[in-house]
Amino acid sequence: MRLIFYHKGVSVWSPPNSVVLSVSSIRMKPHVLLDGIEYKHCSNCDTWHPLCNFHFFANSYDKLQAFCFSCNAVIHAGRLKKKIVPI
Numbered sequence: 001m002r003l004i005f006y007h008k009g010v011s012v013w014s015p016p017n018s019v020v021l022s023v024s025s026i027r028m029k030p031h032v033l034l035d036g037i038e039y040k041h042c043s044n045c046d047t048w049h050p051l052c053n054f055h056f057f058a059n060s061y062d063k064l065q066a067f068c069f070s071c072n073a074v075i076h077a078g079r080l081k082k083k084i085v086p087i
C-alpha cells in the first residue's frame with residue numbers, strides 16, 4: 001500500500017499488490033493497475049472501481065467523473081427529491 005494522493009486532510013492509499021500509474025501533475029489522482037485491470041478511486045465512497053464504473057466527463061484529465069455510478073445515482077436521486085414540490 002502506498003499513499004498516492006492527499007488533499008484537504010483526506011489521504012488515498014493504493015490497494016495492496018497494485019501498480020500505481022504515473023500522472024503528469026500532483027493535482028491528478030493516479031489510477032492503479034490490479035491484475036491487468038485499471039482502477040480509479042471514487043472520492044465519495046472511498047472505494048476503488050474499474051474504469052467502466054465511471055461516467056464520461058470531458059473536463060477531467062482522464063475524461064471520467066470523480067464519483068462512481070452508484071454514488072452518482074444516490075446524489076441524482078437526492079436532487080430529484082428536492083425538486084418535487086407538494087401541492
Ligand SMILES: [Zn+2]
Nearest residue numbers: 042045068071
Ligand atoms: Zn463511489
